Amino acid sequence: MVATTEALTLKSETPRRKRRDLIPWMFVAPCMMVILLVTVFPTIYSLGLSLTKWEIGLQERPFIGLGNYIELFSTARFWRSLLITLLVVVVGVSIEFLLGFGLAQTLSGPMKGKRFIVAALLLPVMVMPVVVGYTWRLLWDAQYGPINQIIGWIIGQPFTYTWLAKTETALLAILVTEIWQWTPFMFLVFLSGLAVLDPEIFEAADIDGASGWTKLWYMTLPLMRPIIVVALLIRGLDALKFFDIIFTLTGGGPGNSTETLSFYIYQMGYQFFRLGYGAAASFVLLVFLAVFLTYLLKAFKAAVER
Numbered sequence: 003m004v005a006t007t008e009a010l011t012l013k014s015e016t017p018r019r020k021r022r023d024l025i026p027w028m029f030v031a032p033c034m035m036v037i038l039l040v041t042v043f044p045t046i047y048s049l050g051l052s053l054t055k056w057e058i059g060l061q062e063r064p065f066i067g068l069g070n071y072i073e074l075f076s077t078a079r080f081w082r083s084l085l086i087t088l089l090v091v092v093v094g095v096s097i098e099f100l101l102g103f104g105l106a107q108t109l110s111g112p113m114k115g116k117r118f119i120v121a122a123l124l125l126p127v128m129v130m131p132v133v134v135g136y137t138w139r140l141l142w143d144a145q146y147g148p149i150n151q152i153i154g155w156i157i158g159q160p161f162t163y164t165w166l167a168k169t170e171t172a173l174l175a176i177l178v179t180e181i182w183q184w185t186p187f188m189f190l191v192f193l194s195g196l197a198v199l200d201p202e203i204f205e206a207a208d209i210d211g212a213s214g215w216t217k218l219w220y221m222t223l224p225l226m227r228p229i230i231v232v233a234l235l236i237r238g239l240d241a242l243k244f245f246d247i248i249f250t251l252t253g254g255g256p257g258n259s260t261e262t263l264s265f266y267i268y269q270m271g272y273q274f275f276r277l278g279y280g281a282a283a284s285f286v287l288l289v290f291l292a293v294f295l296t297y298l299l300k301a302f303k304a305a306v307e308r
Contacts, residue, residue, distance in 0.1 A: 102188025
């Protein structure tokens with residue numbers, strides 16, 4: 003009789019338990035549907051599109067397999083755009099890291115006017131990248147740009163150098179513009195990280211007679227390692243998708259010598275309407291992002307476990 007009662011109780015609780023287990027999925031379901039509609043489905047569709055030849059002059063979309071990828075990797079323009087992208091990521095983000103960390107280290111202690119200085123340093127990162135690009139395009143202007151005028155005042159004669167008309171100086175202008183806008187982001191992250199470090203550790207080091215360089219190399223950097231990895235992760239992923247400044251500052255010029263991979267994809271897909279080829283290039287960019295993210299996540303895990 004007792005066994006029968008327990009069996010009936012379990013049988014009555016089973017539907018109730020199932021309904022209770024479904025409640026979390028009911029809350030998650032709308033979000034999952036949105037993710038499927040705006041992320042998963044377009045990604046799968048783009049993958050299928052990258053295996054076809056869809057161009058503006060064709061009435062059909064024939065399946066060509068890996069033809070777009072083969073053409074992509076045999077195109078010198080693609081490799082150049084990839085090289086420019088890596089240049090922005092490696093050189094630009096490295097300089098942003100050094101400047102941001104240096105500024106954060108300088109302003110981490112108490113000083114007069116610190117709030118005003120921090121607020122002023124954060125202004126560039128608050129401006130839209132498109133506005134930054136057009137503003138710096140005026141600054142680099144050969145005839146009316148303030149940069150040429152300041153150099154002219156220094157050397158004592160008119161200076162009308164066309165910065166954006168030559169590849170080397172155009173790349174320099176892009177890097178300077180990018181560094182100017184995103185160094186404040188690094189600075190803010192590192193300043194926040196330095197603010198939460200235990201000051202007693204550094205006080206003990208001062209008592210032991212440790213120099214500033216010793217404290218920086220053996221204490222500050224190891225303690226800041228997880229924060230540094232996160233900052234590099236965020237900026238590195240964003241720099242790999244670098245588009246706004248190129249579009250507004252140089253338009254990929256002179257010629258196509260300053261194209262990044264994102265700008266190259268934009269031109270192939272939306273200017274020349276080679277949608278299959280552009281989709282293949284976008285998947286190559288996705289692979290680079292995945293590899294870069296995996297590497298930095300491993301670095302972050304190693305930094306946290308130390």
